Amino acid sequence: MGDTGAARRGRRPAGQDTRAVVLDAARAEFLERGYDAASVRGIARRAGVDPGTVRHWYADKRELLTAMLGIAPLDPAAMVQGVLPGAVEGMGERLVRGVLGLWDDDSGATVRLVMPAVMADPDLRGLLPGFLGAEVLGPVVARLGVPDARRRASLVASQVAGLLMTRYLVPVEPLASMPVEEVARLVGPNVQRYLTEGLD
Incomplete structure (x- = not known):
């Protein structure tokens, strides 16, 4: 019996725009915690993916923020x-x-x-x-x-x-x-x- 209360982590099903989900999670994490306290691990948790999935596109939180701002x-x-x-x-x-x-x-x-x-x-x-x-x-x-x-x-x-x-x-x-x-x-x-x- 699986744990239905926790977000499933890892690769998302085909058809979902995982990158957009990650950026949405990054925005929420930055706004809630501030830039200094936010972390890639926290963003990954919020997006329901592994940190490695986030780092596949964005090396660190600086890249996440610049991507959000359109200056990647x-x-x-x-x-x-x-x-x-x-x-x-x-x-x-x-x-x-x-x-x-x-x-x-x-x-x-x-x-x-x-x-x-x-x-x-x-x-x-x-x-x-x-x-x-x-x-x-x-x-x-x-x-x-x-x-x-x-x-x-x-x-x-x-x-x-x-x-x-x-x-x-x-x-x-x-x-x-x-x-x-x-x-x-x-x-x-x-x-x-x-x-x-x-x-x-």
Whole structure:
């Protein structure tokens, strides 16, 4: 006699869109537990599949969230790994260069498509701070070992969000058309101040 109270795990019957079920479960898990506390194992349990089934499509929870947001080909974590090496003094400029390099790849089309949808959904909007903190700003600030890490990360986020807005969503010239290197040179010092300099 089988246990009818537990969700059947493993491969789902043919005809069911398991990937869609996994993404639905991921959304529910993220919204209930937050990005930091959510796990692939918890998402798999909620979807009624094995963790290996989830990892067949998504290596980790970062990939699950970016798939939910429609930005799965982009890898913010890989961008951060390109920012961290090198002198601390140039990190602000490298961060601006990395962020713009990530989103400039399709001339900002992904930003223009995804960000309005996220901003219109209060649930997804609430997930963004945890995601950005864990995958982008957290590693950068942790590398610096500076005091007031959360305050600094929030100030950097404000600068980056404003840059994305005025470059892609509501283009302000000549910023919207400037080469990435020029923007990094001009805006990088502001980000650097938030990262490493005195805030008083």
